[in-house]
Amino acid sequence: MKNLPRGAGLAGALVVLIVAASFISPHFLNPINILNVLRQVALYGILGVGMTFVILTKGIDLSFGSTVALTGVAGALLLEQGVPIALMVPACLALGVAIGAANGFGVSYWRIPAFIATLGTMVMVRGFALMLADGGTVNPGRHADTFFFLGGGYLFGVPTPIYVFAVVCAVAAIVLGYTPFGRAIYAVGSSEEAARLSGINVPLVTFGVYAIGGFLAALSGLIFLSRLSVGDPNSGLGLELEAITIAVIGGTSLFGGEGTVLGTIGGAMVLAIIANVLNLAGVSPFSQQVVKGAIIILAVLLETGRRSNK
Numbered sequence: 001m002k003n004l005p006r007g008a009g010l011a012g013a014l015v016v017l018i019v020a021a022s023f024i025s026p027h028f029l030n031p032i033n034i035l036n037v038l039r040q041v042a043l044y045g046i047l048g049v050g051m052t053f054v055i056l057t058k059g060i061d062l063s064f065g066s067t068v069a070l071t072g073v074a075g076a077l078l079l080e081q082g083v084p085i086a087l088m089v090p091a092c093l094a095l096g097v098a099i100g101a102a103n104g105f106g107v108s109y110w111r112i113p114a115f116i117a118t119l120g121t122m123v124m125v126r127g128f129a130l131m132l133a134d135g136g137t138v139n140p141g142r143h144a145d146t147f148f149f150l151g152g153g154y155l156f157g158v159p160t161p162i163y164v165f166a167v168v169c170a171v172a173a174i175v176l177g178y179t180p181f182g183r184a185i186y187a188v189g190s191s192e193e194a195a196r197l198s199g200i201n202v203p204l205v206t207f208g209v210y211a212i213g214g215f216l217a218a219l220s221g222l223i224f225l226s227r228l229s230v231g232d233p234n235s236g237l238g239l240e241l242e243a244i245t246i247a248v249i250g251g252t253s254l255f256g257g258e259g260t261v262l263g264t265i266g267g268a269m270v271l272a273i274i275a276n277v278l279n280l281a282g283v284s285p286f287s288q289q290v291v292k293g294a295i296i297i298l299a300v301l302l303e304t305g306r307r308s309n310k
Contacts, residue, residue: 005248009174009265010251010263010267010270012268013270014266014270014273016270017270017273017274017275017277018182018278020155021273021276021277021280024277024280025280025281026190027280028276028277028280029112030301033276033280035158035210036042036276037160037194037269037272037273037276038051038159038162039159039162039250040272040275040276041162041165041265041268041269041272042159042161042164042165043161043223043224043227044170044239044243044246044271044272045165045168045169045246045264045265045268046164046165046216046219046220046242046270047064047216047217047220047242047243047246047266048134048242048246048264048267048268049069049168049169049172049214049216049261050064050101050212050213050214050215050217050241050243050252051064051213051243051244051246051247051252052172052247052250052252052264053172053176053185053209053212053213053254054114054210054213054258054259055161055189055208055244055247055248055253055254055256055259056176056185056186056189056209056256056258057188057189057205057206057209057255058189058192058254058255058257058291059206059209059210059256060106060114060115060116060118060244061100061103061114061116061118061213061240062118062119062121062122063099063103063118063121063122063124063125063214063217063238063240064079064213064217064220064239064240064243064258065236065237065239066121066122066123066124066126066129066222066236067096067099067127067131067214067217067218067236067238067279068217068218068220068221068224068235069112069125069126069129069216069221069232069233069234069235069236069237069241070095070099070126070128070129070132070221070233071092071093071096071217071221071222071225072129072222072224072231072232072235072236073129073132073133073138073231073232073233074091074092074095074139074231075088075089075092075140075221075222075225075231076137076140076225076230076231077132077133077231078091078092079140079141079142080138080139080140080141080146081292083174085146086149087144088147089222092218092221093215093218093219093222095218096214096215096217096218096219096221097211097214097215097217097218098213098214099121099125099214099217099218100208100210100212100213100217101207101213101216102121102183103118103121103210103213103214104207104208104210104211105204105207106121107206107207107210108122108202108203108204108206108207108210109203109207111126118268119266122240123173126233129233130233132233133231133232135183135233137140137229137230137231137232138144138231138232139229139230139231140197140225140230140231144189148163148226148227148229149226150179150222150226151221151222151223151224151225151226151227152226152229158297161223161227162261162276163224164219168216168219169218169261169264169265171262172182172261173260176260176261177260178242181189181205181208183199184205185205185209186257186258187200188200188202188205188206188256188286189253189257189258190256190257191257198264206287216249218219220239221236222287226234237304241296241309242271242292242293243268244296245267245270245271245292245295245299246264246267246271247259247264247267248296248299248300249266249270249271249295249299250262250263250264250265250266250267250268251263251266251267252264252267254300260283271292271295274291274292274295275288276289276291295299
């Protein structure tokens with residue numbers, strides 16, 4: 001019951017946003033525009049789910065955007081060399097898991113602060129992406145046309161990324177809500193010491209959430225590659241901030257131990273609707289960054305105030 005006010009507040013915010021957006025722009029409720037909004041929800045929501053896992057343990061991962069870039073470039077290079085899609089996709093996902101695992105190992109076993117560990121990884125991984133692409137973009141070639149269905153195609157009139165996002169959310173919700181690993185994640189975020197005393201392997205759980213985050217960042221990188229049709233080492237800039245914003249708006253506590261996948265879906269919808277309305281209203285991308293930054297600060301202030309009133 002104690003989560004009801006937060007969930008009700010998010011639902012109320014969504015209703016207000018949708019009503020306001022329909023008044024601001026008559027094009028907002030156009031079916032094509034709604035599908036575009038849902039596509040954005042899917043593209044950024046996958047990263048938001050990954051960040052939710054990390055933040056639930058009181059962590060943070062700043063390398064998501066760089067992982068998106070590196071997996072996109074790596075995937076494009078593999079396709080360019082004629083590697084079959086059936087081999088390229090798992091190879092890129094494994095690369096994402098490796099990056100996340102490196103973060104997790106540094107945070108959980110070497111006890112490096114998450115901010116520092118993932119900041120270093122962010123810079124290194126972006127550097128690797130630029131090195132592989134030689135500072136330019138990588139064209140995967142015509143033989144990869146079928147791969148572009150993942151990010152740019154439609155199935156029964158619905159953009160393909162929405163189906164991917166739905167599967168990710170369903171699996172994530174089951175893991176967090178119905179498995180011992182999910183319960184351990186909440187326990188670690190609530191109190192590492194209490195979790196340790198109860199027999200939970202805290203380093204292993206922490207390692208696991210970063211690996212999951214890396215996997216989902218790599219999945220997003222493949223979708224962006226499919227959507228953009230090129231591997232761009234400069235893609236994904238700032239996506240880690242988008243993921244953090246989505247998770248926090250959705251009710252995931254930066255203090256750990258609180259958050260749900262359903263809330264993250266709501267956070268992704270809020271951010272996508274705001275971005276869409278600003279675009280329809282002709283607001284410049286630079287001003288949009290100001291709005292997003294203000295949203296992050298407001299969400300953190302509300303969370304801090306809520307905890308102080310407990």
